[in-house]
Amino acid sequence: xxxxxxxxxxxxxxxxxxxxxxxxxxxxxxxxxxxxxxxxxxxxxxxxxxxxxxxxxxxxxxxxxxxxxxxxxxxxxxxxxxxxxxxxxxxxxxxxxxxxxxxxxxxxxxxxxxxxxxxxxxxxxxxxxxxxxxxxxxxxxxxxxxxxxxxxxxxxxxxxxxxxxxxxxxxxxxxxxxxxxxxxxxxxxxxxxxxxxxxxxxxxxxxxxxxxxxxxxxxxxxxxxxxxxxxxxxxxxxxxxxxxxxxxxxxxxxxxxxxxxxxxxxxxxxxxxxxxxxxxxxxxxxxxxxxxxxxxxxxxxxxxxxxxxxxxxxxxxxxxxxxxxxxxxxxxxxxxxxxxxxxxxxxxxxxxxxxxxxxxxxxxxxxxxxxxxxxxxxxxxxxxxxxxxxxxxxxxxxxxxxxxxxxxxxxxxxxxxxxxxxxxxxxxxxxxxxxxxxxxxxxxxxxxxxxxxxxxxxxxxxxxxxxxxxxxxxxx
Amino acid sequence: xxxxxxxxxxxxxxxxxxxxxxxxxxxxxxxxxxxxxxxxxxxxxxxxxxxxxxxxxxxxxxxxxxxxxxxxxxxxxxxxxxxxxxxxxxxxxxxxxxxxxxxxxxxxxxxxxxxxxxxxxxxxxxxxxxxxxxxxxxxxxxxxxxxxxxxxxxxxxxxxxxxxxxxxxxxxxxxxxxxxxxxxxxxxxxxxxxxxxxxxxxxxxxxxxxxxxxxxxxxxxxx
Numbered sequence: 001x002x003x004x005x006x007x008x009x010x011x012x013x014x015x016x017x018x019x020x021x022x023x024x025x026x027x028x029x030x031x032x033x034x035x036x037x038x039x040x041x042x043x044x045x046x047x048x049x050x051x052x053x054x055x056x057x058x059x060x061x062x063x064x065x066x067x068x069x070x071x072x073x074x075x076x077x078x079x080x081x082x083x084x085x086x087x088x089x090x091x092x093x094x095x096x097x098x099x100x101x102x103x104x105x106x107x108x109x110x111x112x113x114x115x116x117x118x119x120x121x122x123x124x125x126x127x128x129x130x131x132x133x134x135x136x137x138x139x140x141x142x143x144x145x146x147x148x149x150x151x152x153x154x155x156x157x158x159x160x161x162x163x164x165x166x167x168x169x170x171x172x173x174x175x176x177x178x179x180x181x182x183x184x185x186x187x188x189x190x191x192x193x194x195x196x197x198x199x200x201x202x203x204x205x206x207x208x209x210x211x212x213x214x215x216x217x218x219x220x221x222x223x224x225x226x227x228x229x230x231x232x233x234x235x236x237x238x239x240x241x242x243x244x245x246x247x248x249x250x251x252x253x254x255x256x257x258x259x260x261x262x263x264x265x266x267x268x269x270x271x272x273x274x275x276x277x278x279x280x281x282x283x284x285x286x287x288x289x290x291x292x293x294x295x296x297x298x299x300x301x302x303x304x305x306x307x308x309x310x311x312x313x314x315x316x317x318x319x320x321x322x323x324x325x326x327x328x329x330x331x332x333x334x335x336x337x338x339x340x341x342x343x344x345x346x347x348x349x350x351x352x353x354x355x356x357x358x359x360x361x362x363x364x365x366x367x368x369x370x371x372x373x374x375x376x377x378x379x380x381x382x383x384x385x386x387x388x389x390x391x392x393x394x395x396x397x398x399x400x401x402x403x404x405x406x407x408x409x410x411x412x413x414x415x416x417x418x419x420x421x422x423x424x425x426x427x428x429x430x431x432x433x434x435x436x437x438x439x440x441x442x443x444x445x446x447x448x449x450x451x452x453x454x455x456x457x458x459x460x461x462x463x464x465x466x467x468x469x470x471x472x473x474x475x476x
Numbered sequence: 477x478x479x480x481x482x483x484x485x486x487x488x489x490x491x492x493x494x495x496x497x498x499x500x501x502x503x504x505x506x507x508x509x510x511x512x513x514x515x516x517x518x519x520x521x522x523x524x525x526x527x528x529x530x531x532x533x534x535x536x537x538x539x540x541x542x543x544x545x546x547x548x549x550x551x552x553x554x555x556x557x558x559x560x561x562x563x564x565x566x567x568x569x570x571x572x573x574x575x576x577x578x579x580x581x582x583x584x585x586x587x588x589x590x591x592x593x594x595x596x597x598x599x600x601x602x603x604x605x606x607x608x609x610x611x612x613x614x615x616x617x618x619x620x621x622x623x624x625x626x627x628x629x630x631x632x633x634x635x636x637x638x639x640x641x642x643x644x645x646x647x648x649x650x651x652x653x654x655x656x657x658x659x660x661x662x663x664x665x666x667x668x669x670x671x672x673x674x675x676x677x678x679x680x681x682x683x684x685x686x687x688x689x690x691x692x693x694x695x696x697x698x699x
Contacts, residue, residue, distance in 0.1 A: 071487040090480035143674035228670040228685025257647040272611035276665035289586040304486035
């Protein structure tokens with residue numbers, strides 16, 4: 001199914017992947033149209049600038065307050081979930097998370113798992129692990145289902161199949177779904193998906209879901225969705241397994257309404273999603289449906305590294321709305337797949353280095369113009385450009401003894417650093433500067449006509465024949 | 477050391493190292509959301525849930541069963557799943573079978589009739605516990621009498637809402653009702669029929685849940 005393995009290097013091949021999309025007018029148009037649509041839908045939800053700003057400030061303070069108390073809240077969540085009958089598991093790595101989930105499945109002798117939309121399950125490559133273990137793991141969110149049928153990965157965290165046209169989906173269904181003729185009518189296509197997946201909800205042994213907010217004081221898992229597949233996965237099968245990153249936690253139930261409002265309005269421009277599903281226990285005696293077992297897997301996978309640094313911790317404020325990618329001029333042009341990471345776009349650039357290490361992601365933070373659109377729309381005010389600058393520093397400064405990040409210095413080059421040190425020395429000393437510019441103006445003919453990436457779209461750099469100071473002297 | 481202990485050990489030394497003033501959610505809502513009259517809340521609720529493609533009818537205690545019957549007849553449906561032991565379920569059981577509508581009850585655990593639920597249950601009737609005006613949202617707390625799948629699997633979901641039970645906001649609903657002191661197995665907010673825009677941002681209804689949501693807004697005054 002998925003061709004990418006867990007430990008690949010997103011930095012490698014990034015240029016090629018990005019160029020392929022930039023050169024493809026259909027994909028360009030697809031993303032441009034989709035992003036324009038999502039941006040205008042979001043804007044329509046926030047007509048009042050004061051309301052937006054104060055709600056973002058509230059959202060930011062809720063996330064920062066809860067992160068500051070994270071270890072205590074995780075323990076409180078565990079106590080309350082356990083009291084409610086929900087089993088809590090902890091995983092440091094994707095491999096541990098997969099082992100826990102597949103262990104539960106094997107214990108139940110499960111054959112079929114239906115999955116609600118969960119980016120954390122993408123992050124751990126659960127579908128891969130399930131396939132290897134002989135378990136059928138079927139995506140049930142329409143977008144995820146389409147992407148899985150096509151053997152691809154989501155290109156957007158909220159709209160997984162945003163890169164596909166309805167004609168492509170129509171051909172895909174006609175080819176891959178038994179007994180289906182070609183139709184590019186969207187309603188008909190959705191009904192095909194509905195029919196196939198209803199049977200699977202009925203048969204499935206395991207339902208898997210993500211979590212949008214985990215409430216510590218009540219021991220409650222909250223899920224946001226429109227389709228109803230999340231409710232199906234968490235209600236119809238006999239076992240429900242939820243998986244989430246350790247940062248998705250709030251202490252108080254009253255923290256949920258502001259975050260929910262920010263999430264749905266920022267993500268898809270809806271004042272609320274069709275469903276908000278709050279799960280606090282498995283089926284109780286006397287109840288007639290719902291899973292008899294509910295599990296929660298709490299995943300670290302590098303989040304604790306971000307947590308340890310006051311600045312990098314802001315990365316964990318994220319509520320995964322995707323507004324940063326919708327507004328990103330780079331994402332809009334290169335699409336989600338070019339990044340090569342589970343989370344694309346601005347949030348992907350700042351969270352992936354903690355998950356994969358800077359060795360694999362050293363150049364990701366450089367694929368940005370630092371225009372700041374992402375932080376301007378971020379519902380919890382993550383200073384993304386600031387974090388991108390920090391990650392550049394972590395990547396490109398010489399490796400040192402107490403790095404804040406795994407792979408610190410992975411992008412370091414002694415030659416490049418030497419050149420910049422020389423540059424700094426020249427610009428600090430008037431005498432050296434005078435000499436350097438004098439040499440430059442005399443030997444400008446030595447400048448090569450091909451200057452790497454610079455000349456791919458620009459004329460070569462060449463020092464002027466006369467220095468500014470000489471011209472000023474001539475004018476008197 | 478377990479994964480749990482290793483994760484907590486990595487987090488603990490850094491806990492509390494940033495500003496930790498408790499966020500004041502109540503003040504924000506008091507300053508940014510109107511407190512409306514029952515009629516205003518009902519109008520706002522109706523506006524938003526209709527925008528989300530729900531069909532809304534104003535009904536009275538005397539008329540609502542006739543509205544249910546009409547809604548089903550208009551769709552050519554002669555079978556309705558109802559909750560035995562609830563006032564509205566019992567009222568439906570008393571009345572509708574005489575009018576040619578087969579009322580099915582959810583009296584067995586789902587394992588005994590899952591296939592029938594998925595393949596031969598065209599419509600259901602449940603009550604809403606309350607609603608939210610700000611977003612046009614129904615609040616349901618499914619329970620042993622009115623289980624979770626009733627509001628999810630049947631393609632047509634009919635909901636009876638007492639119009640006096642509409643809150644301004646979700647925040648108001650959870651604080652006034654003291655949700656933090658006890659949540660049910662599953663608490664649900666429903667704001668329209670199931671939908672998706674996953675194919676080329678084109679909105680389509682009836683993705684996995686009900687294709688149609690019919691809301692009966694119950695008021696005492698007969699008209």
